[in-house]
Amino acid sequence: MEEIIGSGSAAPLGSYAEAVEWINGLIPFGIRPGLERIELLMEKLGHPHRKLKFIHVAGTNGKGSTCAFLTRALLESGYSVGTYTSPYITKFTDRFQFNGANIPEDTLMELACVLHPLVAEIAATELGSPTMFEVSTALAILYYATVCYPDVVVWETGLGGRLDVTNIVNPVVSIITNVGHDHTDVLGDTLELIAAEKAGIIKPGVPAVTCATQPEVLAVLKAKAAEVRSKLYVAGEDFSVEEARIEDGLQHFAFNGPFRTLPVAIAMKGEHQLANASGALMALEVLRQYLAFMLDDEALQKGFRNTFWAGRLEEASQSPRIVLDGAHNPEGAEVLAQSLPKFYSYRRLNLLMGMLSNKHHESYFKHILPIVDTLILTEPDFRKKMDAEDLKRIAERLRGQYAKDHLEIIVEHDWGKALELLQSKTAAEDLAVVSGTLYLISDVRGTLLKQPDSEKGW
Incomplete structure (x- = not known):
């Protein structure tokens, strides 16, 4: 990080509070779908995102819970994990986590100081100022690529997928939890239009997982996967939840996947969490089968059982x-x-x-x-x-x-x-x-x- 920060100039932001105030001060620039500004930011920083392995998660509901399942299971399996999510529910630093802990306030301030002059440079061009979410995303990339170096980053989209700023990355696996009616003012007012935006995170040759069930949505996702030659694992077709029951306050089920069947229990309440857990587990199975991730059954099961996500039942x-x-x-x-x-x-x-x-x-x-x-x-x-x-x-x-x-x-x-x-x-x-x-x-x-x-x- 010291090489990126450089020396000889006074820091433009003197405290954590000033850094957060600056980032939040970009909110009036709104939501402007498109990758031009984040691509230019990454270019000015030397493309740090290319050093990292990402699990990219999109969807209408269940993104946060799915990210929580992935993070906990990978941590229990001995991997170091970065987790980037939004919105935050307790503190601004929540959205940038490493091994389950928030980014230190001093580190956030230092990284904001790196970004501050670059954001000003871009704001002076015809592209206009980067938005709050674009700067937050760039800060997350800097944190993971130059400070803590996680084995894998669990990476949640902000809005949609195709033109979402997080789509700057090329992941090792993509997940689309589901598709429903949300943010229709930006993403479109039909399920097909919304699905097309979510499908934008499916990258050439990168396996993808979805728990979407509507025929019109699946048609869009399957067409995108075929177009970019990506294997799409579909809930109900390639993997499923079997024998679900509630016992001792836990939801128990058998995950039936293309490679094996595994008994799982989760403390998260709600039938929808079975779908979120199965989608996360399918993505982990892809990593285990094709990218040689060492994921012991007992560690996986412990991770899923111990997952918690605030504000969900x-x-x-x-x-x-x-x-x-x-x-x-x-x-x-x-x-x-x-x-x-x-x-x-x-x-x-x-x-x-x-x-x-x-x-x-x-x-x-x-x-x-x-x-x-x-x-x-x-x-x-x-x-x-x-x-x-x-x-x-x-x-x-x-x-x-x-x-x-x-x-x-x-x-x-x-x-x-x-x-x-x-x-x-x-x-x-x-x-x-x-x-x-x-x-x-x-x-x-x-x-x-x-x-x-x-x-x-x-």
């Missing part, structure tokens, strides 16, 4: 019982509605939710309204929040067709007061759930777990 309070789940799109809502009665017993279900303004809220409510007794609508502390009154109008319009007769709908714009209301309304035999955007989950989680200095962001 996470019980953050016991009195009253409060479960956090970042379901924020129709597919996530459907899974949440299916999972709650499977894993919890309760008399009444009270749900607090807040959303951003760019989501398919009507489809979300169609899954949630039938199971809820009290619905508290609030607003996340985030610039793109949706007005809770607008959410209520949608819920009221659907009430007659989907909701229980006695459903109570309450609007409380202040999320802190809404949380207090949720707590007061939830008796010992009831269950409270906080759902919606992860920006709300992050704040509620910080409050419940007494982490007042927690940060959040994309």
Whole structure:
């Protein structure tokens, strides 16, 4: 790292806080799909990403959980692992992890100082300033390629795949968890269009794995894999989850793959986690079979059993019982509605939710309204929040067709007061759930777990 930082000039950023403020200050440049700026940044840095082995993970839901499974299993197997994910739920440094630990604040500041003048140079060209996510991604690459040198980097896309800034890398295996309706304002408003964007991470000759199930989505993914001569392993065709059951608080299943069958147990709740775990395991099987990764059965099984991912059916309070789940799109809502009665017993279900303004809220409510007794609508502390009154109008319009007769709908714009209301309304035999955007989950989680200095962001 010292060679890259150089000497003789004063550091443009004097502290971790200044570095984070600078990076977040690029947010107004927005989301601009395209690789021109990150390619130029990598060129100026000597293409450090070419030194690393990446597992590239895209998909509508389940990316974070899949990255968590991969990271834990590889760590248990003796590999050093970098993990780059977003959004972060506790602290900005969460997104840059090495062996399960966040990047040190001083290291982040030093790497930001390397990038600062380069970003200014690019901003002065016709390309315009690199975005917050582009600079974060470049910082992650610098961290892994010049500071800690992991054996493998688990690499989550930010948005889509084809034009996502993370697509600068050439991975050893790609994973597309699933395809659903999310970010339709950027990726397109049909499953085929969204699938085409996700399929952009499938690279020539690089094996890929998917847990997508819709015929129209699979047609797009298979066509892309055939075009670039990549072997695509498809859930339900090339690998599957068999004999799933819940026992001793764990989900047990048999992973049936093209090379062997392996019994696995996971602590992560929800049927969707079986799909996420099987997709991660299929990718690891590819590494074991074709890239000579040493992955002992016992280490793999221990890794999957010990995987945890914050804000996914996470019980953050016991009195009253409060479960956090970042379901924020129709597919996530459907899974949440299916999972709650499977894993919890309760008399009444009270749900607090807040959303951003760019989501398919009507489809979300169609899954949630039938199971809820009290619905508290609030607003996340985030610039793109949706007005809770607008959410209520949608819920009221659907009430007659989907909701229980006695459903109570309450609007409380202040999320802190809404949380207090949720707590007061939830008796010992009831269950409270906080759902919606992860920006709300992050704040509620910080409050419940007494982490007042927690940060959040994309």
